[in-house]
Amino acid sequence: MPRYNNPKKTRQYSFEFKRKAVEMSQEPGVQVQEVAQRLGIHPFMLSRWRKEYREGLYPLRSPSKAKPLKKSRKSAKPDTDNAELKKLRKENGRLKLEVDLLKKWQRFLAEQQRNATDS
CATH class of the missing domain: 1.20.5 (Single alpha-helices involved in coiled-coils or other helix-helix interfaces)
Structure with missing residues (x-):
């Protein structure tokens, strides 16, 4: 089997980025394709993120930056x-x-x- 000198790198997106992308795509009147194009990602990827979001795979905050939320944040x-x-x-x-x-x-x-x- 041939060995690749420069393997194609897979881009890793943060939980926060994925969550924001999903929330943008769920706004009324917005299509998945439009959001994916604006973010420079494939629409299929965004659709998969939406499915994973519905299944609860994306926490409200990324695990590495998990901080307690302030309860009185009204403004x-x-x-x-x-x-x-x-x-x-x-x-x-x-x-x-x-x-x-x-x-x-x-x-x-x-x-x-x-x-x-x-x-």
Whole structure:
């Protein structure tokens, strides 16, 4: 059997990275493929992580960094994050509509140009 001089390295991802990736992919309106592409991983890998997450294989914190959670961690930050997220989603929807409208306009102009050259 031939010996490989430079074996392909398998990338090891932390529990925290996997957990965050899974949580990103579980947001409403988000597809696994989009999240995987943004993170630079294969969609199948993210799907496998989602399955493992459902089975409880990923702890809330990585074993090497396990620290007791503080019980009184309430602040106004989650409310501002939610408001900002809502605002960004609204803007994203508006921008998608604009892009769709511009694409339709572009198709309309191309059709007009084709009709003008046919006559």
